[in-house]
Amino acid sequence: MRDIADIRADFPILSRKVYNKPLVYFDNGATTQKPQCVLDAVDEVYKSYNGNIHRGVHFLSDMSSEGYEGAREKVRSFINAGRKEEVIFTSGTTGSINGIAFSFGERYIKPGDEIILSRLEHHANIVPWQMMCQRKGAVLRVIPINDNGEIIPEDYHKLLSKKTKLVAVTQASNALGTVLPIKEIIEAAHSVDVPVLIDGAQGIQHGFVDVKALDSDFYVFSGHKIYGPAGIGILYGKEKWLSELDPFQGGGDMVDKVTFEKTTYNQLPFKFEAGTMNYPAAIGLATALDYVSGLGRENIAAREKELLLYATDRLSAIKGLKIYGTSGKKISTISFLLKDIHQYDTGMILDKMGIAVRTGTHCAQPVMDYYRIDGTVRASLCFYNTLEEIDSLAEGIEKVKSMFG
């Protein structure tokens, strides 16, 4: 992998200061920073070839459409989908899940049917299913977790039944960092003919995703968490599902023929992309994926493992610090609390030292309820972070302890 100083130089924001202190950015689970090439790609769209996609006869529209469709092909290849028609652009993970929950619910769900989630889900992979269940009279079933923050596979197997219509689980817990055994989850569901949606929001940026090898029916993720722009996300779905499902939004571009009596829908992928899509962000996302491939996904995974191990060692050595999420399989995210010190007090003081962490429930209240806590401090690291920054965090935590102890 390239030298770390060299890599950091690709990200303009990493050299800024906050409160006159060097920025230590440990909130990558919320959003990642952008390399210059992504900023340039988006800039370039607006500067030199901005035109609305798929509808013009003119030069600029053609060029934008080409960029946008090129981006779709990049995403296809990045996740190893079979066809680019299986790659739908959305506004983000939340948009993707809401869309599928609606369309899948309308098409297949009847009263008494069941959807299985895990206790580790982000609210974005709970609430849309809950809304659909309320509409359809269906029921959510939840895979429980153990004290390490891992799902309990035997309980999952017990939940799978004739009533199960879909399993929707996260690839990695945003609150604790736990990586879920998604391959096994998918295999078990498929053995009883149940499709699976994987929420890849916290997964794809940390390693390989091969939707074909996984045999995942749906796979969703957000651009801004993998070094791309905000406002763009992906909904991958197997063609057999996407062809059967009706669109979750109506509007321009997604139609074949419109009369006031009846509308017929456009072909895949366009039937799911109503209205003007965020094509500059899609093009930025493709550049981000190129950047990630350029660094090497196995290199990123190896480097982040090193950061996770070092940070876990450093933080575990701090007296009174408890780490939540102690699975052997984790992304580079560490959730913790200091004895008798509120997470907001910790976060506030760390912020004053230039260290950006997230505090609170991380949109995963059921996880917090499991541990009977109101929230945690979360440091989510990625490849551009350094061991020195982890040292700063450890020193910062000692400072917090001395102020509140």
Added chain:
Amino acid sequence: MTIKEVQDNIIEEFSLFDDWMDKYNLLIDMGRELPVIDPKYKVKDFLIEGCQSKVWLHPSYDGKLISFTADSDAIITRGIVALLIKVLSKRSPDEIIATDLYFIDKIGLRQNLSPTRSNGLLSMVRQMKLYAMAYNAKNK
């Protein structure tokens, strides 16, 4: 002391420190000195929305002055609560409604607390003024 005098005192106290850590230490000390709230008021009815940490605020009115007691589960928030109580407790409803809390800006609290905290601070002020308005309405 008038509300203005109390605010000016707080501004002076904070102006002694340049470093933000020292200002936070002062806030933390103030939080520790905050008189305890009766546990029976630490319930949902007195919980303030808009704070990421929990804040309980309880008013009592003797016909002339409103007294506030409060608490928070986070110490820095408790310090902010203590400041507001210093300024606004044991005042008449009219005074509380009319007060311009200029000290918040002057000691840099608004900018230096995170946006969500700032919202929490504003919710606290709003809640205190709402109580004052409610007591005022009852009087009329």
